[in-house]
Amino acid sequence: MSKFVILITGTPCVGKTSVALLLAAKLNAIYVNLTEFATKNNLVIGADERRSGSLIVNEVRLRKVVSKLINEAGDKSVVIDGHYAASVVPKKHVTHTFVLRRDPVELRGFMEKAGFSGNKLWENLASEILDVCLVDALNAYGREKVCEINATGKSVEDTVEDILAILNGSKKCRVGVVDWLGKLESEGRLNEYLRV
Numbered sequence: 142m143s144k145f146v147i148l149i150t151g152t153p154c155v156g157k158t159s160v161a162l163l164l165a166a167k168l169n170a171i172y173v174n175l176t177e178f179a180t181k182n183n184l185v186i187g188a189d190e191r192r193s194g195s196l197i198v199n200e201v202r203l204r205k206v207v208s209k210l211i212n213e214a215g216d217k218s219v220v221i222d223g224h225y226a227a228s229v230v231p232k233k234h235v236t237h238t239f240v241l242r243r244d245p246v247e248l249r250g251f252m253e254k255a256g257f258s259g260n261k262l263w264e265n266l267a268s269e270i271l272d273v274c275l276v277d278a279l280n281a282y283g284r285e286k287v288c289e290i291n292a293t294g295k296s297v298e299d300t301v302e303d304i305l306a307i308l309n310g311s312k313k314c315r316v317g318v319v320d321w322l323g324k325l326e327s328e329g330r331l332n333e334y335l336r337v
């Protein structure tokens with residue numbers, strides 16, 4: 142099989158880590174969690190209090206160590222898990238970026254279960270509704286390397302099967318597969334969900 146360098150991105154709690162771990166196991170690939178990787182390599186330089194304490198990393202250095210890891214992986218595929226992947230994995234290395242999407246109503250439940258509340262919850266839900274991760278991925282890697290996966294109502298296994306089907310060419314890579322704004326609007330829930 143050819144070498145894949147795959148990014149799994151998406152809003153917090155969408156299911157990135159669950160999917161990336163299973164995908165890496167199925168591909169016999171190296172799994173990299175960007176947050177853990179940045180911490181281990183002493184590249185965390187602070188926490189952004191206005192952004193609900195999300196970590197600030199030395200992106201220039203992180204790009205270098207991620208590139209090194211991909212080169213040293215040789216023929217092995219690499220699966221990279223992280224919502225700021227778009228800014229730190231150089232385009233030339235990346236074969237596929239999968240942006241996981243989840244209906245905001247379901248995502249809110251996942252976030253609440255993970256202990257998110259207040260600003261942190263509403264800011265992250267707004268990011269999902271407004272396609273922030275998708276736009277970041279498209280800006281960084283272009284349409285030819287970005288596939289959107291609607292994980293709503295699916296098991297981790299089913300989502301990984303969708304990704305494998307795209308990798309082996311039996312399913313098409315697409316963007317524009319969800320419209321949360323339109324859906325929430327038609328359900329009369331937009332004001333409830335888009336608070337920031």
Ligand SMILES: Nc1ncnc2c1ncn2[C@@H]1O[C@H](COP(=O)(O)OP(=O)(O)O)[C@@H](O)[C@H]1O
Pocket residue numbers: 151152153154155156157158159160251255295296297
């Ligand atoms: N397909 C799924 N169905 C049900 N629960 C899920 C699914 N995917 C993830 N979860 C749960 O949702 C939470 C967030 O998942 P996680 O993979 O940590 O997301 P992320 O890495 O994007 O923050 C975890 O508790 C996880 O067990």
Ligand SMILES: [Mg+2]
Pocket residue numbers: 157158159
């Ligand atoms: Mg995670």
